[in-house]
Amino acid sequence: MTTAEVSECGKFYTLNGRKIWISNGGIAEIFTVFAKTQVKDMTTGEVHGKISAFIVEKDFGGVTSGPPQKKMGIKASNTTEVHFNNVRVPAENLLGDFGDGYKIAMNILNSGRFAVVCALVGTIRKLIIKATNFAATREQSGTCISNHGIIQKKLARMVMYHYVTESMAYMISGNLDKHVSDLHLEVAICKIFASEAAWEVIDECIQVLGGIGYMKAGGVEQIMRDLRIFRILQGTNDVLRVFVALGGLQVSVLGPPSPGSSAPLLGLRADTIGLPTGISLEGVVSAHLVDTASLVRRPSPRGGLRARAAPLPPGHPLLTRPDSSSNGRSTAAGRTARPNR
Known part of the structure; x- marks a missing residue:
């Protein structure tokens, strides 16, 4: 884990930690670094960790990289670990607002x-x-x-x-x-x-x-x-399938996210994915394929309605166990590859 501590004067942050699997990590001069910062709630006194993003230059000092990884493929990409040892980052190098790292x-x-x-x-x-x-x-x-x-x-x-x-x-x-x-x-x-x-x-x-x-x-x-x-990269397909399935399931349980929410699996339009839209494919596909297109499109709204007809309570295995939602997540990906909206 990489952490960032703000100085008492508030003019800089001190970064410590390491990152793995960094593309061009051994040759880059500028990095976008996400680090965990501790924030104290002035009302309750509780300390919470928030993720913030920083622009870090190698010239700041304390930034080192390991040897290039020996990979199966994409060997032209210089993939290394990057280490941060008491790296002082100016406060103005904070990307966005404090705690905006996830977004x-x-x-x-x-x-x-x-x-x-x-x-x-x-x-x-x-x-x-x-x-x-x-x-x-x-x-x-x-x-x-x-x-x-x-x-x-x-x-x-x-x-x-x-x-x-x-x-x-x-x-x-x-x-x-x-x-x-x-x-x-x-x-x-x-x-x-x-x-x-x-x-x-x-x-x-x-x-x-x-x-x-x-x-x-x-x-x-x-x-x-x-x-x-x-x-594997940019999120493994297994995790992304869970992301897609739970994105729809959790909206039906929790409702749309509140403004500014950082809930990772919720999107305002997730609640409508797979539901009937009333949109026909007639006029979009060839006249010879209208009947076939209708057959392809029909299962999508049916699946969406079935999911909505059986709302899941919090703690249900479909929401807590990734393997339980395999059918739904694979179906969602398959429907998207067909003209369903």
Whole structure:
């Protein structure tokens, strides 16, 4: 844990502690550091810990880093531990207000998760090109393997994953352009889908390439090693699934958050996710797909209504045990990948 103690004069904070898994930790000159500060309630006398964010420069002194970690992939990223030993940080380097650290961290994570989705769109596209070019030139039994149905099925799945992932990226960017601020759940769901879609695509790509895909010379084994981290960084997919499920369940129990609340799982729009909107897909999809689109969309509001029909009391296992909400959280991610709103 990293702590920050304010000086008696109030002109600086003293930071102590360490951070692990810091990207570019060994070469960075400026850090955004989140540290726990102790605050005394003047009414009750109780001491509470609050998270604040600071801009820390290496030149302040006391900032050191460990050796680069030896990783499975993304080896170009200099990942190290960063240590803070009595680092004096000027008070004006406090980001936002005192105790705003959680809010700032969530905004940073949202941006990072959105960046993951956008990056993986390009990665998936590259893998599709790699697989299709190989399939169109590799001959087996007197014909290109692209003429075999089983290969066509793999390529179709890869294209499907790319289309959905790219659509999710455009959906988030469109809402950002409209200055929609409450996108925590949507960004989390999109990050889950994109990272798992990319993993499916790299697996199919290697399968299409066969033995060549398994060799370093094939040019895709490194991509597989690099892609594995995306189901872990910016919040593991397991934790994000719980975040999505509890985001809706806790709103039905506790109600919308109060203004300024720092409750981590609540969003003002979480209460409406999966509920009927009255919006039809007619006119949005091709006329040939209206009936199919209706079948795809129908389960979403049904699931939302069922969840609302059975409100959960505080302390219920679905709210306290992450494994208990697996069905709901997976369903929510799956519904988002379909046109349901």
